[in-house]
Amino acid sequence: MDKPRLSFWQIFNISFGFFGIQIAFALQNANVSRIFQTLGASIEALPVLWLAGPITGLLVQPIVGHFSDRTWGPLGRRRPYFLIGAILSTLALFVMPNSPYLWVAAVTLWILDASINISMEPFRAFVGDMLPSEQRTRGFAMQTIFIGTGAFLASLAPWTLTELFGVSAEAPAGVIPDAVKYSFYIGAVALFLAVGWTVVSSKEYSPEELKKFKEPPGLFRDERLEARAERGAGHYLRSGGGFLLAGLVASWAVHRFDAVATLYILTGGLAVLGALLLFHAGFKAASKTDNFLSHILTDLDAMPLVMRRLAVVQFFSWFGLFIMWVYATPAVTAHHYAALDPTSIAYNEGANWVGVLFAAYNVIAAAWAFVLPVIAKALNRRAAHAINLVLGGLALASFYVITDPTWLWVPMIGIGMAWASILTMPYAILSDSLPAAKMGVYMGIFNFFIVIPQIVVAGLMGPILAYVFDSQAIYAFILAGASFGVAAAALAFVPGRRKVAEAGTSEAVAPL
Structure with missing residues (x-):
């Protein structure tokens, strides 16, 4: 039995909640560095303070995906999580801009990010x-339309309130x-209403x-991949021991050579992964793998x-994006406005202009x-994505060349094309x-x-x-552009129809 095609308005309804989610996400991206610097954070500390996003995503999305695959109730399979996340995100958006201290803003960012991810x-x-x-492709493109629209309005909000309604930016x-x-207040209301619309206007298919x-014919039927799920405890014991040892040795090296403390984030992550794999090995040995941890690690x-293969593309795409989000405000305010003081008029003009550029x-x-x-x-989807990533990479690097901030809207064209593709093509x-x-758990794992x-x-x-760029954030944009180029090149290794068939898949594969 084929799955029924949906009408335009049905696709609209199941996607509209992303409009509200992206409003919250864009308010965070465009303003959190500004909030942190206003509350006393140094430019070197910004990446660590932004850790809320990646770590909560790493933890929350696979958990939510795992349990949403197994959920069914009056609101369906996915919609209960839409609603819970919307309520928590709404509350966090009201709290975030009223943070009296840097640590309060940092904690609120963790709560906000976790809620958005839910x-x-x-x-x-x-x-x-x-x-x-x-x-x-049309469905993920519809999500991208709402993501772009919501982010446009949210990113423009501080500038609009200042320039059109006289609300103070100082x-x-x-x-x-x-x-x-x-x-943030307006965004909180919009988030709740948009997600609420999807909850009440959509009907889900039951598990039956x-x-x-x-x-759809796909690669999960490849017997060689299915065999990985049957690996014994010894495999995970060796893998876990290797990751744990590597993490501990690397952590010791950071301590021994008095390296920057933020490197513990990476070395500690390796050690934690190793420990989890060792726990899974124990469950395997005891034939007690019907638990959340074992399910996630097996999948x-x-x-x-x-x-x-797409994981490599995603890694370098989001490496570049995160650099842009973290360093856009300090790069533009310093390189294009010659402003380093967050309390100055020039800095706040530059920060508002970043919001316009993000819009x-x-x-x-x-x-x-x-x-x-x-x-x-x-x-095909791969070629289309590669072209857009190359255009986005060139646009990011051009920030260094352009000196007049007025003309920074030009590279936004390439960045916007790449952003649309990043939000659409990998998922399609x-x-x-x-x-x-x-579907849920793998979409969550893909978020890794x-x-x-x-x-x-x-x-x-x-x-x-x-130590390399002398604290000049503008150079980070060149690195971000190069990262997009690597992501585009990596798409050449993502299998298409012919290559998949040769890889041993048992039936024809839909165009990639």
Whole structure:
């Protein structure tokens, strides 16, 4: 039985909640560095303070994906998580701009990011649940349209409130300006209403109905990959011991050579992964693998080939994006406005202009999302994504060359095209290689390769900026552009129809 095609308005309804989620996400991206610097954070400390996003994503999304795959109730499978995340995010948005101290803002960011992730992760799986293969590019593109529109309005909010409504963009030292506060309040209401619309206007397929639909032909049927799920305790014992030892030795090296403390983020992460694998080895040996940890690690080990290759693309794409989000305000205010004091008029003008630039690339992304399905059909999803990443990389690097801040809207075109593609193409490619029963957990695991590069940025960019780039944030944009180029090149190794067939998949594979 084929999964029914949905109408335009049905796709609209299942995607509209992303409009509100992205409002919250964009307010965070455009204003959190500003809030942290206003409350006394140094530029070198910004990546560590931003760790809330990647770490909560790393923890929350696979957990939510795992449990949403197994949830069914009056609100369905994914919608309970939409609603819970929306309520918590709304509350955090009201608290964030009223933080009296830096530590309060940092803690609130953790809560906000976790809440956004609770809502956001099931939305990706929701498209896979509801749409047949041939409509999935359109479905993820619709999400991208709402992401771009929501981010455009949210990023522009402080500038709009200041320029059109006279709300102050200045405040005493250590106080968040009213323009930022009111933007967060408006965003909180918009988030709740948008997610609420999807909850009340959408109807989900039950687990029984999903089982009746034909799965899109995909790589999860590759017997060599399925065999990974049957690996014994010895495999995980060796892997866990290796990661744990590597993490401990690397941590000792950081301590021994008095390296930058943020490197413990990376070395500690390796050690934790090793410890989890050792726990899983123990469960395997005792034949007690019906637990959350074992399910996640087994699914991680048995990822489809497409997902493994796309992981590299995602890593370098989001490495560049996170650099841009963290360093846009300090780079533009210092390089283009010659302002280093967060309380100065020039700094706040530059910070507001960053919000306008972020709005520009997001509205371009929303518009470009209408075109992406056409390009993907004319070429293929991989080629379309590679072209957009190259354009985005060139645009990021051009920030160094452009000296007049007025002209920074030009590279926003390329960044917007790349952003639209990053939000659409990897998920359209991936969803056809995943079984319906594991759509949520694999979408959550796929998020690892979004948040791990962010953790790498948090651990390494502070020292790199201080010791290599002399604390000049503008050089980070060149590195971000190069990272996009690597991501584009990595797409050449993601299997297409012919290569997948040669890899031993048992049946034809949908176009990638």
